[in-house]
Amino acid sequence: MNDDPTVTSDLPRFREACEWFVQLREQPESTNLIAEWLSWCNSDPRNRQAFEEVRNTWLIVGLVPAHTGVDARADGSQIVPAARHTPPACRPGRIHRPYKLAAAAAAGLAIAAGIFWLLVPAPLSTSGSADVSTFATVPGEHRSFMLADGSRVEMAGDSRLRVSLRAQTRDIELQEGEAYFNVAHDRARPFTVHAGALHVRAVGTRFDVRTSADRVVVAVEEGVVVVEPRPEPTGPMSSMLSTIRSLGGDARPINRLRPLHVRGGQEIAVGGPEQDLQLLPIEPTQVSSWREGRLRFAREPLQSVISSIRGVSGQEIELADPDLGELRFTGTVFSSGVEAWVHALPAIFPVTVHRDGARFIIEHRVEPRG
Amino acid sequence: MPAVTLLPVGDLPQSDQCAEKTRNSALSLLFVAHNEELLSFLMTRLSEAEAREVAQESYARLLRLDQLETLSFLRAYLFKTASNLSIDRLRHRATLRITQPQLGFLHELASEPTPEELTAREQEARLAASCLEELPEACRRAFLLYRVYEYSLAEVSHEMGVSERMIRYYVVQALSHCRMRLKASRCEQDAQK
Numbered sequence: 001m002n003d004d005p006t007v008t009s010d011l012p013r014f015r016e017a018c019e020w021f022v023q024l025r026e027q028p029e030s031t032n033l034i035a036e037w038l039s040w041c042n043s044d045p046r047n048r049q050a051f052e053e054v055r056n057t058w059l060i061v062g063l064v065p066a067h068t069g070v071d072a073r074a075d076g077s078q079i080v081p082a083a084r085h086t087p088p089a090c091r092p093g094r095i096h097r098p099y100k101l102a103a104a105a106a107a108g109l110a111i112a113a114g115i116f117w118l119l120v121p122a123p124l125s126t127s128g129s130a131d132v133s134t135f136a137t138v139p140g141e142h143r144s145f146m147l148a149d150g151s152r153v154e155m156a157g158d159s160r161l162r163v164s165l166r167a168q169t170r171d172i173e174l175q176e177g178e179a180y181f182n183v184a185h186d187r188a189r190p191f192t193v194h195a196g197a198l199h200v201r202a203v204g205t206r207f208d209v210r211t212s213a214d215r216v217v218v219a220v221e222e223g224v225v226v227v228e229p230r231p232e233p234t235g236p237m238s239s240m241l242s243t244i245r246s247l248g249g250d251a252r253p254i255n256r257l258r259p260l261h262v263r264g265g266q267e268i269a270v271g272g273p274e275q276d277l278q279l280l281p282i283e284p285t286q287v288s289s290w291r292e293g294r295l296r297f298a299r300e301p302l303q304s305v306i307s308s309i310r311g312v313s314g315q316e317i318e319l320a321d322p323d324l325g326e327l328r329f330t331g332t333v334f335s336s337g338v339e340a341w342v343h344a345l346p347a348i349f350p351v352t353v354h355r356d357g358a359r360f361i362i363e364h365r366v367e368p369r370g
Numbered sequence: 371m372p373a374v375t376l377l378p379v380g381d382l383p384q385s386d387q388c389a390e391k392t393r394n395s396a397l398s399l400l401f402v403a404h405n406e407e408l409l410s411f412l413m414t415r416l417s418e419a420e421a422r423e424v425a426q427e428s429y430a431r432l433l434r435l436d437q438l439e440t441l442s443f444l445r446a447y448l449f450k451t452a453s454n455l456s457i458d459r460l461r462h463r464a465t466l467r468i469t470q471p472q473l474g475f476l477h478e479l480a481s482e483p484t485p486e487e488l489t490a491r492e493q494e495a496r497l498a499a500s501c502l503e504e505l506p507e508a509c510r511r512a513f514l515l516y517r518v519y520e521y522s523l524a525e526v527s528h529e530m531g532v533s534e535r536m537i538r539y540y541v542v543q544a545l546s547h548c549r550m551r552l553k554a555s556r557c558e559q560d561a562q563k
Binding site for chain 1: 404406407410411413414415445446449450453454456457494495497498501502513517518519522523538541542544545546548549550552
């Protein structure tokens with residue numbers, strides 16, 4: 001970039017461009033506004049430039065929620081000292097807070113994550129006589145079936161779910177593992193999947209839910225699902241509560257927030273070792289790629305990767321140390337190539353792998369001292 | 371010194387032999403003069419790839435107009451059409467091949483990002499995260515709701531019990547701060563090279 005070091009000099013123009021940006025987002029259909037904006041753009045080429053800059057900043061900042069949790073803490077140290085070298089003139093006057101360790105960045109995101117854990121809980125509907133059935137699969141099994149309401153369920157291996165169909169509600173309890181739902185449309189009868197610390201409510205849509213330990217991942221192929229926290233006196237939610245309180249967050253507005261809508265082409269992951277929340281884009285066609293034996297992960301804790309692999313392929317993999325489960329894996333695992341994947345792990349992570357009968361065991365790599 | 375001159379706003383010759391030719395050249399002028407603005411306008415809500423598609427479709431519709439109109443009308447029509455198309459897109463997003471643009475330029479890629487791209491993005495995201503962390507609490511919350519959760523100004527204002535004016539101020543404040551930090555870090559990186 002051909003940066004003028006005195007970036008503050010064009011700040012007023014940038015702020016003006018921000019105002020236009022917000023205004024255009026708010027009223028995209030106002031012809032007058034567009035005409036005014038165009039003449040502003042054309043009155044000075046620097047105006048256009050400033051507007052482009054707003055757009056770029058907007059795009060980069062939008063990456064934030066996809067990257068929460070421990071990583072900001074682990075590597076952020078490279079970024080924050082860089083900021084300290086910033087000439088003071090580059091800082092806008094209003095922001096005087098000292099730069100904290102990037103750990104605090106993670107904490108800030110925990111607030112964003114926490115917002116959605118503090119919603120008014122929706123009680124589990126229990127009225128009316130229920131048609132309750134339980135389904136379970138063994139590792140490596142893939143079962144597909146239709147529910148009485150016409151919805152289709154595809155279960156990955158090593159999964160357990162309980163279906164309760166009532167006159168007013170359809171409740172699925174995903175107790176373990178992963179399942180893909182193609183929900184029969186019925187506005188009068190909400191279809192809710194309860195998994196880990198979450199409720200996932202859908203009307204007519206296709207989505208995938210997987211859960212292991214206290215982590216839940218919801219990926220939406222088409223339509224919209226509403227994700228809200230499940231009321232739980234203990235567990236992830238209460239620890240999330242304490243996170244927010246310890247940060248001195250004001251609970252009042254948080255409580256009034258509405259449930260999070262996850263749309264087609266989005267995946268949300270909550271819980272896990274750092275109690276984080278990730279909202280990631282996902283190709284809708286990839287939502288249930290596990291059915292074809294392809295498991296896609298984006299910054300997934302290793303523990304949860306291993307559970308998914310066991311479900312789909314039946315391969316047992318054990319972590320010698322639970323700490324290893326917090327390593328984040330990004331990539332694709334083919335259920336036909338699990339062995340190759342396991343053997344490639346030492347190339348990405350500081351681990352060694354050995355075989356114990358049918359199982360693989362992953363251990364910390366002990367570096368030789370020299 | 372404006373880089374792009376504004377088009378004349380007078381009437382075009384009507385029912386002339388070469389009216390169509392005149393109109394088409396007027397349209398291509400319009401295209402040249404306003405394509406960048408149109409894309410910028412669309413990218414306030416759509417990803418770059420989507421914005422380009424919508425811009426093209428808008429021009430296609432403009433060419434299909436039967437009536438000859440004034441250029442000022444055509445310009446307004448162009449942006450109006452583009453705006454309507456973008457709103458349709460947002461509504462039917464679930465069925466689109468391209469996923470959510472509000473999550474940033476991860477969506478710009480038609481294919482899966484390479485590990486290097488992911489790493490670069492993660493670095494920028496971390497930087498963005500630390501920028502937001504430096505913001506005062508209320509400012510950060512307002513901005514996250516507006517940017518990430520796509521609330522409108524009115525909705526953020528309602529959630530936080532603060533006036534829309536204030537929310538707008540917070541958004542501008544957050545963007546200005548992030549831009550300053552991003553710029554500073556690029557200076558830093560360039561200096562290291």
